Amino acid sequence: MKLHPQLIQKQGKNEFVVLSIEEYESLTRLVEDYEDLKDLKEEKNRSQEQKPVPLKTVAKELGL
Numbered sequence: 856m857k858l859h860p861q862l863i864q865k866q867g868k869n870e871f872v873v874l875s876i877e878e879y880e881s882l883t884r885l886v887e888d889y890e891d892l893k894d895l896k897e898e899k900n901r902s903q904e905q906k907p908v909p910l911k912t913v914a915k916e917l918g919l
Contacts, residue, residue, distance in 0.1 A: 856881055
């Protein structure tokens with residue numbers, strides 16, 4: 856993805872960035888995908904630390 860940012864300066868320093876809506880939405884999707892992958896990796900690591908629970912035990916706890 857090629858970005859075409861427009862920089863807005865304040866007192867000679869870059870202060871703001873303007874992007875097209877397409878570029879903004881594309882960046883937003885990338886960030887959301889990254890966060891989803893990060894969450895998935897964390898949950899996978901956490902689940903590997905837990906022991907499996909037999910189905911009969913779960914059913915009993917749920918009153919099934």
